[in-house]
Amino acid sequence: MRNILFAVAILLAGLGISSPYHFQLLTFIGIHTLLALGLNMLMGYAGQISLGHAAFYGIGAYTTAILTAHFNWSPWLALPAALFLAVLIAFLVALPMLKLSGYYLGMGTLGFGMITYVLIREWSGFTGGDSGLVGIPPLEIGPVSLSSGRACFYVVWGTVVLGFIVCERLVNSRVGRALRAIHDSEQAACAMGINTAQLKISVFMLSAFLAALAGFLYAHLVSFISPNTFDFLTSIRIVTMVVIGGMASIWGSLLGATLITLLPEWLHIFSDYEMVVYGLVLMVIMIFLPQGLTRGLLDIYERSKRRAGVPSTTAKG
Amino acid sequence: MLRIRNLKCYYGRIRAINGVSLSVKPREMVALIGANGAGKSTLLQTICGLLPGWEGDMRYEKEPLSGLRPPEIVRRGISLVPEGRLLFPPMSVLDNLKLGAYLRYRRREQAAINGDLEHVLDLFPVLRERARQPAGTLSGGEQQMLAIGRALMARPRLLLLDEPSMGLAPFLVKLILDILVQLKDDGMTILLVEQNARAALQVADRGYVLENGHIVLDGPADELLADQDVKRAYLGKDYREFYDGRA
Numbered sequence: 001m002r003n004i005l006f007a008v009a010i011l012l013a014g015l016g017i018s019s020p021y022h023f024q025l026l027t028f029i030g031i032h033t034l035l036a037l038g039l040n041m042l043m044g045y046a047g048q049i050s051l052g053h054a055a056f057y058g059i060g061a062y063t064t065a066i067l068t069a070h071f072n073w074s075p076w077l078a079l080p081a082a083l084f085l086a087v088l089i090a091f092l093v094a095l096p097m098l099k100l101s102g103y104y105l106g107m108g109t110l111g112f113g114m115i116t117y118v119l120i121r122e123w124s125g126f127t128g129g130d131s132g133l134v135g136i137p138p139l140e141i142g143p144v145s146l147s148s149g150r151a152c153f154y155v156v157w158g159t160v161v162l163g164f165i166v167c168e169r170l171v172n173s174r175v176g177r178a179l180r181a182i183h184d185s186e187q188a189a190c191a192m193g194i195n196t197a198q199l200k201i202s203v204f205m206l207s208a209f210l211a212a213l214a215g216f217l218y219a220h221l222v223s224f225i226s227p228n229t230f231d232f233l234t235s236i237r238i239v240t241m242v243v244i245g246g247m248a249s250i251w252g253s254l255l256g257a258t259l260i261t262l263l264p265e266w267l268h269i270f271s272d273y274e275m276v277v278y279g280l281v282l283m284v285i286m287i288f289l290p291q292g293l294t295r296g297l298l299d300i301y302e303r304s305k306r307r308a309g310v311p312s313t314t315a316k317g
Numbered sequence: 318m319l320r321i322r323n324l325k326c327y328y329g330r331i332r333a334i335n336g337v338s339l340s341v342k343p344r345e346m347v348a349l350i351g352a353n354g355a356g357k358s359t360l361l362q363t364i365c366g367l368l369p370g371w372e373g374d375m376r377y378e379k380e381p382l383s384g385l386r387p388p389e390i391v392r393r394g395i396s397l398v399p400e401g402r403l404l405f406p407p408m409s410v411l412d413n414l415k416l417g418a419y420l421r422y423r424r425r426e427q428a429a430i431n432g433d434l435e436h437v438l439d440l441f442p443v444l445r446e447r448a449r450q451p452a453g454t455l456s457g458g459e460q461q462m463l464a465i466g467r468a469l470m471a472r473p474r475l476l477l478l479d480e481p482s483m484g485l486a487p488f489l490v491k492l493i494l495d496i497l498v499q500l501k502d503d504g505m506t507i508l509l510v511e512q513n514a515r516a517a518l519q520v521a522d523r524g525y526v527l528e529n530g531h532i533v534l535d536g537p538a539d540e541l542l543a544d545q546d547v548k549r550a551y552l553g554k555d556y557r558e559f560y561d562g563r564a
């Protein structure tokens with residue numbers, strides 16, 4: 001139901017907006033939402049941190065860019081290749097890594113992110129190195145080129161809706177319960193007969209899949225990519241979106257991605273102090289809404305309803 | 318049903334279980350008692366496949382348990398109620414129970430699972446009242462009931478309990494043990510680990526006493542209850558009352 005409303009809202013927004021700037025902004029929010037959604041499945045639900053998530057974003061983007069721009073593949077053929085490669089690498093990385101936990105897992109994924117970034121920069125014959133890779137063709141459906149702002153918007157947000165539906169079903173299934181169980185107590189989850197290692201690897205692969213999908217969309221919509229888009233700061237930004245939006249909340253991914261994408265746009269007026277204000281805003285949110293925006297806003301809403309004297313359905317009497 | 322011969326368990330190079338032999342027959346309740354650090358939890362976790370580093374011979378229903386991982390062992394019908402309950406606190410009581418049946422969902426047993434859910438909620442009516450509450454908000458006794466109910470959701474034939482009386486008031490201990498007796502009468506086989514030796518031996522058929530990774534005594538529960546060494550070492554201050562009563 002909520003997803004239908006969401007889809008309708010997207011449809012109307014696409015019709016109502018005309019400014020290319022707004023389309024571009026919203027398209028980036030959508031791509032970031034996919035990234036945050038994937039990481040939220042891993043961090044929020046399974047409780048495993050990844051500080052190298054931009055690597056999968058980059059693998060998705062560069063795989064499709066190289067295949068289409070250098071080898072003239074159709075993007076629709078490059079898509080499965082990019083997704084497969086990212087998921088395969090995620091599997092190989094997860095195999096030894098998910099034996100680690102807590103800080104060590106953070107350090108391990110951080111290292112993986114750094115290595116991928118350096119490889120992209122240094123392997124300049126294919127990737128163009130620091131100067132980037134140009135000439136990535138736009139997506140096409142039959143004769144229709146999806147290069148207009150509105151088309152990009154619809155492609156990205158259509159993907160986001162699909163991602164939400166899939167993740168929501170997953171979270172409410174037995175597998176979702178098992179993921180949350182791992183988060184709460186891995187030992188107890190084991191005792192229930194949950195194959196925790198296998199489940200952690202699977203969710204790591206799922207989050208890599210979504211990141212690579214975001215990378216694919218990014219590459220074809222922007223048509224130019226360079227290593228800096230996939231550096232350490234991007235990894236951190238994705239983590240921030242998840243934490244700010246709300247861990248273990250699918251809609252929190254949307255909220256977090258929106259805020260983290262819009263914040264720099266709004267803060268331009270502070271010019272030199274932009275980063276200072278940016279940091280302050282994040283600190284204030286974490287201090288006053290430690291559970292993230294989603295939970296925090298819901299709590300405020302509940303409280304105001306109670307203060308207004310309207311009996312609340314979830315309030316404890 | 319469960320037969321263990323000469324079991325040795327290791328934490329790295331430290332040996333925590335030193336050649337334990339023990340058996341549990343079908344429909345029997347066996348108590349394993351011993352002081353803190355004797356190796357009781359280690360033994361139960363090893364049976365469940367949670368601690369892979371062990372040597373010796375463990376058989377469940379005549380099949381060796383060596384090399385099996387926890388999912389396979391749970392599937393064969395052994396469930397553990399872990400020490401300290403280890404619930405999933407933010408999740409609802411219902412979700413906790415459903416997690417107990419995790420392995421059965423894949424086998425399309427939905428109807429049977431719902432039946433078992435009703436059965437567990439009948440066994441512990443207080444859990445029905447609290448069904449939608451997060452498990453972390455339950456009282457200690459309710460949490461223990463939930464931990465037992467969760468283990469039952471896997472439809473075990475052998476139930477292992479690690480100190481279910483820990484931290485509970487005496488009337489709750491009695492309530493929990495009464496439930497175990499009821500389960501046993503319904504056909505369950507139970508291995509009960511306790512520091513509360515008196516309570517455990519009062520409901521069990523047989524008992525083993527574990528000390529520093531060795532079995533030092535075993536026999537029918539009533540004989541152990543009357544044994545001078547057991548009284549001195551494990552029945553604590555009750556020993557004097559016991560003694561006075563006889564003198």
Ligand SMILES: Nc1ncnc2c1ncn2[C@@H]1O[C@H](COP(=O)(O)OP(=O)(O)O)[C@@H](O)[C@H]1O
Binds near residue numbers: 331333353356360
């Ligand atoms: N994770 C562990 N690593 C190393 N030694 C352990 C570990 N867990 C328990 N031990 C040791 O194994 C012995 C038995 O512990 P345990 O099985 O927990 O005893 P009990 O349950 O009877 O209190 C103790 O000496 C304890 O110090």
Ligand SMILES: [Mg+2]
Binds near residue numbers: 354359
């Ligand atoms: Mg113990």
